Amino acid sequence: MASLPKTNALPTRLSTAGMQFGSVAACVLLWHIASTLxxxxxxxxxxxxxxxxxxxxxxxxxxxxxxLLPHLGSSLARVFSGYAMAAIxxxxxxxxxxxxxxxxxxxxxxxxLLRPIPAVAWIPLAILMFPSSEASMIFxxxxxxxxxxxxxxxHGVEAVDPRLIASSRSLGASPRAILREVVLPGALPSIFTGxxxxxxxxxxxxxxxxxxxxxWGIGYYTWSSYVIQNYADIIVGMLLIGLLGMGSSWAIxxxxxxxTPWYRLQGKS
Amino acid sequence: xxxxxxxxxxxxxxxxxxxxxxxxxxxxxxxQQLSIRLGNGASEFEAVQAVDFNIKxxxxxxxxxxxxxxxxxxxxxxxxxxxxxxxxLNVDGQAIDGPSPERGMVFQHHTLLxxxxxxxxxxxxxxxxxVAKPDRHAQALAMLKQVGLEDVATRWPSQxxxxxxxxxxxxxxxxxxxxxxxxxxxxxxLDAQTRMKMQQLLLDIWGRIRTTLVFVTHDIDEALFLAxxxxxxxxxxxxxxxxxxxxxxxxRRTELVTTPEFMLLKRHCLDxxxxxxxxxxxxxxxLGLPPETRTAV
Numbered sequence: 270m271a272s273l274p275k276t277n278a279l280p281t282r283l284s285t286a287g288m289q290f291g292s293v294a295a296c297v298l299l300w301h302i303a304s305t306l307x308x309x310x311x312x313x314x315x316x317x318x319x320x321x322x323x324x325x326x327x328x329x330x331x332x333x334x335x336x337l338l339p340h341l342g343s344s345l346a347r348v349f350s351g352y353a354m355a356a357i358x359x360x361x362x363x364x365x366x367x368x369x370x371x372x373x374x375x376x377x378x379x380x381x382l383l384r385p386i387p388a389v390a391w392i393p394l395a396i397l398m399f400p401s402s403e404a405s406m407i408f409x410x411x412x413x414x415x416x417x418x419x420x421x422x423x424h425g426v427e428a429v430d431p432r433l434i435a436s437s438r439s440l441g442a443s444p445r446a447i448l449r450e451v452v453l454p455g456a457l458p459s460i461f462t463g464x465x466x467x468x469x470x471x472x473x474x475x476x477x478x479x480x481x482x483x484x485w486g487i488g489y490y491t492w493s494s495y496v497i498q499n500y501a502d503i504i505v506g507m508l509l510i511g512l513l514g515m516g517s518s519w520a521i522x523x524x525x526x527x528x529t530p531w532y533r534l535q536g537k538s
Numbered sequence: 539x540x541x542x543x544x545x546x547x548x549x550x551x552x553x554x555x556x557x558x559x560x561x562x563x564x565x566x567x568x569x570q571q572l573s574i575r576l577g578n579g580a581s582e583f584e585a586v587q588a589v590d591f592n593i594k595x596x597x598x599x600x601x602x603x604x605x606x607x608x609x610x611x612x613x614x615x616x617x618x619x620x621x622x623x624x625x626x627l628n629v630d631g632q633a634i635d636g637p638s639p640e641r642g643m644v645f646q647h648h649t650l651l652x653x654x655x656x657x658x659x660x661x662x663x664x665x666x667x668x669v670a671k672p673d674r675h676a677q678a679l680a681m682l683k684q685v686g687l688e689d690v691a692t693r694w695p696s697q698x699x700x701x702x703x704x705x706x707x708x709x710x711x712x713x714x715x716x717x718x719x720x721x722x723x724x725x726x727x728l729d730a731q732t733r734m735k736m737q738q739l740l741l742d743i744w745g746r747i748r749t750t751l752v753f754v755t756h757d758i759d760e761a762l763f764l765a766x767x768x769x770x771x772x773x774x775x776x777x778x779x780x781x782x783x784x785x786x787x788x789x790r791r792t793e794l795v796t797t798p799e800f801m802l803l804k805r806h807c808l809d810x811x812x813x814x815x816x817x818x819x820x821x822x823x824x825l826g827l828p829p830e831t832r833t834a835v
Contacts (some may be wrong), residue, residue: 432649439641454651
C-alpha cells in the first residue's frame with residue numbers, strides 16, 4: 270500500500286507520463302504487427318485476431334448503430350442492481366459479524382463455504398432458482414461483489430482501535446452511538462476498499478452472467494460476437510467492459526476519498 | 539508546534555485558581571480490600587492485591603510505580619473498563635458500574651476520533667448527551683480556549699503535535715464536567731520540554747476547573763511536581779507500599795524540582811522503588827492486558 274513517493278519534480282513527472290503512454294503505444298504496435306502479419310508461434314496464434322484498425326472500425330460502427338445504448342443500459346442496470354444489493358448486504362453483515370462473536374460463529378462458516386465458488390459455477394443453479402433470467406444475472410453479479418465487500422468490512426470493523434471505543438464509552442456513547450460514531454467511520458476506509466474491489470469483480474462476473482442473456486448487454490454482445498464470428502466486436506466488448514469496470518471502480522474510490530478526508534492525512538496508518 | 543509556543547500559559551492564572559479553591563464536594567474515592575485479576579485460566583494473575591485507599595474530592599493524587607505494577611489497571615477499574623475481582627471501589631458512595639462521562643479518562647496516546655476535527659472531538663461528549671450543534675460548538679470552543687487551542691478548532695487531530703493532541707484530549711474529557719479526571723501516563727510519550735509545559739498547563743487547568751485527579755506515572759519527578767499526595771505501588775502483586783503527602787506550596791514552578799526538599803523526597807521515592815530494579819514486567823493498560831502479552835504472561 271505505502272509505496273515510496275517517487276520524485277515529483279516536473280520533468281520527471283512528464284517523462285513518467287511519457288513512459289506510461291509509450292508502453293501502451295508499444296503494446297498496440299505489437300498487437301498491430303502480430304495481427305497484420307498473422308503471426309503463428311505454435312503455442313499461440315494471431316491468425317484469427319483482428320487488427321487494431323479493424324477494431325477501431327468496429328467501435329465506429331457500434332457508436333453509430335442504435336444498439337450501443339440498450340447494450341450499455343442493460344449491463345449497467347444489472348451490474349448496479351447486483352452491486353447495490355451486495356453493498357447493502359456486505360456492509361450490514363460485515364458490521365454485525367465484526368462486532369459480535371456470536372453472529373460471527375453463526376454466519377461465517379456457511380459464508381466461508383460459499384466464498385470460493387466462482388460465479389460461473391453458480392449459473393446452472395441460478396437458472397434453476399430464479400424464474401427470470403434477469404434475476405439470475407443480477408444474482409451472479411451480486412455473488413461477485415458480495416465477498417470482497419463483506420470481508421473488507423469485517424476486517425475494517427475488527428481493526429478499529431479498542432481504545433477509541435473505550436474512550437467513547439467513557440465520554441457517554443451508547444452502543445448504538447459507538448456503532449455510528451466510532452465503528453462505522455473507523456471501518457469506512459476499509460469498506461470503500463471492499464466496495465471498489467467489489468465493483469471490479471461485479472464487472473468480471475457480468476460476461477459470465479450475460480451468457481444466459483437473451484438479447485442485450487455488453488457481456489452478451491461480446492459472447493455473441495464470438496458465436497457469430499465478428500471477431501473485431503469481441504475486442505470492442507472487452508474494451509468496453511474494461512473501461513466501464515475501471516471507470517466505476519474509480520468513481521467508487523473517489524466517493525470513498527471524499528467521504529474519508531481524514532484518512533489520506535494520517536498516512537493510511 | 540508554533541501554535542503551542544504562541545500560547546505558552548501564564549502561570550499566574552494558576553495562582554488565581556488556587557486562591558479561589560472553591561470547595562469541591564463530588565469526586566470522593568473509597569477503595570477497600572480491592573483486588574483485580576487479569577488474564578484467564580492458567581495465565582491469570584492478581585494485578586492489584588487488596589489495596590485500601592481514600593481520595594478526597596478535588597485532590598490531586600499520583601499513582602507511582604514501576605512498569606507493570608498495576609497502577610494503570612487500578613485506573614482502568616476507576617474508569618469502569620476493568621471489573622474488580624473483589625473488594626469495594628466507590629465514587630461518592632456509589633459502586634462503579636461501567637464507564638461514565640463522570641469519570642473522564644486520558645490515555646498515554648491520544649484517542650481522538652481521527653474522522654472528527656478538533657472542535658467536534660471536544661464536543662463529542664455533549665453530542666452524546668443530545669446538546670444541539672451551535673450550543674455544543676460554543677462550549678467546545680470555550681473549553682479549547684482553556685487549553686490554549688482555539689486556533690486549531692477546525693484541524694484534524696493528525697495535524698497536531700503530540701502535546702496539542704493531549705491538550706485536546708483533556709479538553710474533551712473536561713467538557714463533561716467529570717467528578718474524576720483519570721490520566722494514564724498522559725505525557726509519557728512527549729519530549730522532555732513539552733512534557734514540562736504540559737505539567738504546568740495541567741496544574742493551571744486543575745486550578746481553574748477543580749476535579750479529583752488521579753494521575754498514573756512512573757516518573758518520580760512528575761509525581762512530586764504535580765501531586766498533593768503520592769500512592770507508591772509495588773509490582774506483582776500490585777500493592778500500595780506508601781502513602782506519601784507532598785506539601786509543596788502551590789502554584790508550583792519548575793524551579794521546585796531543584797530545591798533540597800524536593801531532592802529529599804525524590805531520594806525517598808527512589809529508595810522505595812529501588813528493590814524492584816532488574817524486574818521488567820510488561821506494561822499493563824487500563825483496558826486489561828495489552829494484546830501482544832496476552833499469551834506471554
